[in-house]
Amino acid sequence: MRALPDFRSPRWAALTALLTTSVLLTACGSGTGGSGAGDGKPRSGGTLTFAVGSDAGCVDPQQVGSNDTIYSVRQVVDSLTDQDPRTGKIVPWLAKSWDISADATAFTFHLRSGVTFSDGSPLTAQVVKDNFDAVPHLGVLGTLAEGYLSGVKSTTVVDPLTVKVTFEQPNAQFLQATSTHSLGIESSASAKRSPQQKCSDGVIGSGPFVLKQYVQNQSVTLAKRRGYAWGSSRWNKKGEAYLDKLVFKVVPEAGVRAGSLRSGQVDAIGSVGRADEAALKGGQVTLQRRANPGIVFGLGFNNARPLLKDARVRRAILAAVDRKQIADTVFPTGTRAATSVLAHTTPDYTNLAPDLAFDAAKAKSLLDEAGWKAGGDGTRTKDGKKLNLTIDWVPNAATNQPALELIQQQLKAVGVQVTLKQLQLTQLTPTQQSGEFDATWGNITRADPDILRSSFSTKLANFYRVPASGLDRTLSAQAATTDPEGRSKLVTQAQRSIVRDAYNVPVVELQTQLGLSTKVHSLAFDASSRIQLHDTWIG
Amino acid sequence: MRGYVLKRLAQAVGVLWAAYTVSFLVLDYLPGDPVTAMAGAGMDSGQVDPRQIAALRHEYGFDKPVLTQYAEYLGRAVRGDFGNSVATGRPVASTLADALPQTLQLTASALLFAVVLGGGLAVTATYTTRRWLRQLLLSLPPLGVSVPTFWVGLLLVEAFSFRLRWFPAFGNDGLKGLVLPALTLAVPTGALIAQVLAKSLLTALDQPYVETARAKGAGRWRVHLRHALRNASLPALTVAGLLVGQLIAGSVVVETVFSRDGLGRVTAAAVTAQDIPVVQGVVAFGALIFVTTNLVVDLVYPLLDPRIVVASERRARIA
Numbered sequence: 052m053r054a055l056p057d058f059r060s061p062r063w064a065a066l067t068a069l070l071t072t073s074v075l076l077t078a079c080g081s082g083t084g085g086s087g088a089g090d091g092k093p094r095s096g097g098t099l100t101f102a103v104g105s106d107a108g109c110v111d112p113q114q115v116g117s118n119d120t121i122y123s124v125r126q127v128v129d130s131l132t133d134q135d136p137r138t139g140k141i142v143p144w145l146a147k148s149w150d151i152s153a154d155a156t157a158f159t160f161h162l163r164s165g166v167t168f169s170d171g172s173p174l175t176a177q178v179v180k181d182n183f184d185a186v187p188h189l190g191v192l193g194t195l196a197e198g199y200l201s202g203v204k205s206t207t208v209v210d211p212l213t214v215k216v217t218f219e220q221p222n223a224q225f226l227q228a229t230s231t232h233s234l235g236i237e238s239s240a241s242a243k244r245s246p247q248q249k250c251s252d253g254v255i256g257s258g259p260f261v262l263k264q265y266v267q268n269q270s271v272t273l274a275k276r277r278g279y280a281w282g283s284s285r286w287n288k289k290g291e292a293y294l295d296k297l298v299f300k301v302v303p304e305a306g307v308r309a310g311s312l313r314s315g316q317v318d319a320i321g322s323v324g325r326a327d328e329a330a331l332k333g334g335q336v337t338l339q340r341r342a343n344p345g346i347v348f349g350l351g352f353n354n355a356r357p358l359l360k361d362a363r364v365r366r367a368i369l370a371a372v373d374r375k376q377i378a379d380t381v382f383p384t385g386t387r388a389a390t391s392v393l394a395h396t397t398p399d400y401t402n403l404a405p406d407l408a409f410d411a412a413k414a415k416s417l418l419d420e421a422g423w424k425a426g427g428d429g430t431r432t433k434d435g436k437k438l439n440l441t442i443d444w445v446p447n448a449a450t451n452q453p454a455l456e457l458i459q460q461q462l463k464a465v466g467v468q469v470t471l472k473q474l475q476l477t478q479l480t481p482t483q484q485s486g487e488f489d490a491t492w493g494n495i496t497r498a499d500p501d502i503l504r505s506s507f508s509t510k511l512a513n514f515y516r517v518p519a520s521g522l523d524r525t526l527s528a529q530a531a532t533t534d535p536e537g538r539s540k541l542v543t544q545a546q547r548s549i550v551r552d553a554y555n556v557p558v559v560e561l562q563t564q565l566g567l568s569t570k571v572h573s574l575a576f577d578a579s580s581r582i583q584l585h586d587t588w589i590g
Numbered sequence: 591m592r593g594y595v596l597k598r599l600a601q602a603v604g605v606l607w608a609a610y611t612v613s614f615l616v617l618d619y620l621p622g623d624p625v626t627a628m629a630g631a632g633m634d635s636g637q638v639d640p641r642q643i644a645a646l647r648h649e650y651g652f653d654k655p656v657l658t659q660y661a662e663y664l665g666r667a668v669r670g671d672f673g674n675s676v677a678t679g680r681p682v683a684s685t686l687a688d689a690l691p692q693t694l695q696l697t698a699s700a701l702l703f704a705v706v707l708g709g710g711l712a713v714t715a716t717y718t719t720r721r722w723l724r725q726l727l728l729s730l731p732p733l734g735v736s737v738p739t740f741w742v743g744l745l746l747v748e749a750f751s752f753r754l755r756w757f758p759a760f761g762n763d764g765l766k767g768l769v770l771p772a773l774t775l776a777v778p779t780g781a782l783i784a785q786v787l788a789k790s791l792l793t794a795l796d797q798p799y800v801e802t803a804r805a806k807g808a809g810r811w812r813v814h815l816r817h818a819l820r821n822a823s824l825p826a827l828t829v830a831g832l833l834v835g836q837l838i839a840g841s842v843v844v845e846t847v848f849s850r851d852g853l854g855r856v857t858a859a860a861v862t863a864q865d866i867p868v869v870q871g872v873v874a875f876g877a878l879i880f881v882t883t884n885l886v887v888d889l890v891y892p893l894l895d896p897r898i899v900v901a902s903e904r905r906a907r908i909a
Contacts, residue, residue: 106859108863250678267678269761304846306744
């Protein structure tokens with residue numbers, strides 16, 4: 052341990068006086084610095100050390116999909132728009148304003164002037180065009196960003212600060228997509244580099260922080276962008292960020308992350324599970340949580356399977372799951388049982404709690420009605436066949452297995468035998484494509500209700516083999532409706548229809564939970580339950 | 591002697607080739623493939639364009655017949671080229687070369703700790719005349735071999751980093767950051783050294799030459815350290831290859847617990863991402879270290895005990 056110098060000795064006293072004076076002078080000069088710690092006033096300066104569990108091996112915001120990496124790379128780029136996490140409303144950021152054609156096929160953005168990238172180049176309509184032209188060629192890693200721009204006809208430069216994006220079909224989700232990290236705007240030079248180069252070397256953005264160093268599997272270091280003056284309209288502080296430096300350390304062991312936070316070796320940690328909560332209680336730590344918007348964790352049925360074609364069987368399974376018990380025993384404190392196919396933090400979410408109430412009696416009578424008779428060994432049978440459901444899952448979250456084992460028990464109680472089949476992450480997509488599955492366990496984070504269309508429209512991938520129905524029309528109509536009230540009505544209708552027909556069994560909302568030292572202030576979740584560190588300060 | 595060396599060299603090359611081939615076959619047999627892994631990493635939407643996957647598979651040569659792939663890979667591997675990582679696009683050779691110094695640092699310090707702790711334990715246990723102390727000390731190595739490294743690491747972090755705050759809990763920063771991971775890794779290795787050394791020391795102490803030395807009036811310490819220990823170290827040297835294997839395998843766990851950069855982390859990440867070129871590189875590299883260690887031991891052995899070469903040559907003549 053390094054010994055602290057003894058400030059009482061005369062030699063140090065002189066130095067201390069000198070230092071104090073210069074600090075005071077600096078404070079007077081800049082006018083932004085607070086007058087000291089503990090008075091609750093935001094202060095500039097300092098380093099935030101944030102421990103995350105994994106490294107995706109890529110530092111290009113347009114390509115990454117994992118929260119642990121989004122936390123850091125998000126800070127490097129600005130987006131055309133921002134989304135208010137409370138209302139879901141889209142607000143100005145790099146775009147001062149925008150116009151959307153009545154049929155939701157053309158989006159015109161009016162850019163802010165005076166914005167520069169960290170390589171000195173200015174933000175122009177051409178830069179945005181370069182970005183949107185490059186995104187469809189990102190390849191396998193950039194599927195999120197590509198999805199947002201799918202069906203794009205052209206991006207045109209109207210004038211130096213006006214850019215217009217046109218789609219073949221109505222695409223109301225695109226406005227929200229422009230607020231995500233996936234469509235964060237990079238400099239033209241960056242946009243023109245190969246996806247691999249951007250992954251390993253990082254990108255040039257116009258964001259409040261600049262990438263200083265990336266050491267794979269170790270750390271991402273960011274420094275404050277001096278002269279930054281084009282923050283989102285949602286942020287409290289104007290101009291530069293408070294913090295001088297951000298250091299994201301990769302610490303895979305959850306227990307080590309929690310202990311490091313508790314012992315002050317880091318200021319914040321990601322992915323706090325239920326098991327770590329006890330270790331963090333008391334002391335100088337607060338837990339911060341928010342449900343991820345989008346499709347909740349649940350069972351995605353293969354609705355074409357003979358067993359699951361029968362709506363009564365699907366509804367019986369929907370009723371036989373005790374969501375509250377699962378949320379309370381397996382997931383971090385505060386996790387909510389699903390009350391719709393969408394999480395409550397998604398814009399246009401509708402509370403359908405009564406339709407998702409646990410009702411074992413109802414489940415049993417529905418199965419009786421469908422011809423599945425209770426047998427001697429507890430498993431129902433029909434025409435000599437047992438009522439067996441296989442659930443495919445991947446071990447990408449620690450909560451998956453215990454949650455599914457609980458569901459297995461709950462379904463057994465009504466006579467449904469469940470087989471759990473663990474797949475490698477790499478097998479999931481091929482399995483869903485092939486249709487060789489009964490049900491898969493998973494969720495999708497997205498702060499726009501259009502995620503329902505991506506998952507349940509028969510006109511897209513339709514992994515869940517949902518039969519063509521009026522739902523298709525509702526989903527297409529919401530994608531073509533720009534009027535917020537009209538769209539909200541259609542989204543509500545779609546949620547009701549999915550839950551009523553039990554095309555999917557919603558179970559729990561995924562909750563993102565962070566652990567923060569009490570000296571970290573104003574670290575809030577954005578609309579996608581990720582973080583923006585411009586307003587964050589330490590003191 | 592020349593025949594002995596050549597034979598050992600040929601064996602070493604054979605082991606390397608076998609390790610490479612077996613790992614290739616196993617990786618080829620495993621379900622899933624690296625390109626889809628790459629596409630699905632960190633995504634939960636699972637919407638991947640099959641055409642892009644096909645294009646990437648072609649780019650990496652995964653669409654060729656297995657035998658062709660094997661021949662190509664082996665041909666390049668012989669020249670030290672293990673291709674590029676599927677996950678990061680970086681050459682495998684430089685990925686391993688970057689991680690190597692960190693792991694060498696860790697394993698070297700762990701070996702030092704292990705020799706001091708394990709050797710000290712064996713010598714003390716066999717030297718002491720107190721029965722209870724000997725029993726106690728000799729019961730430690732089996733414990734050290736059987737406790738999970740993971741658990742030892744977490745225990746040490748809890749005590750010396752989170753509570754006492756003497757050492758950092760993670761990272762590759764300097765000597766301080768090296769102490770806890772090296773200690774963790776030293777536990778199973780030291781236990782193995784202690785086990786082997788204690789057993790052979792006890793055997794050596796019963797040998798006639800020890801009696802002779804004693805009869806000539808040598809002191810207890812002198813007999814123990816100069817006479818018995820010297821002979822007893824030969825079996826310990828024999829397990830050196832085993833120790834190296836244990837250290838490399840242990841680094842996967844230790845580097846993960848302590849968030850250290852190194853070969854272990856590279857391995858763990860490569861396995862998770864099904865990054866086949868990197869896994870192949872790690873296997874080949876691990877085998878190379880293992881084989882080299884054993885080769886060195888085999889070549890040093892006759893210097894310590896000339897009877898070994900004689901025996902080997904006699905066997906060769908009979909065969």
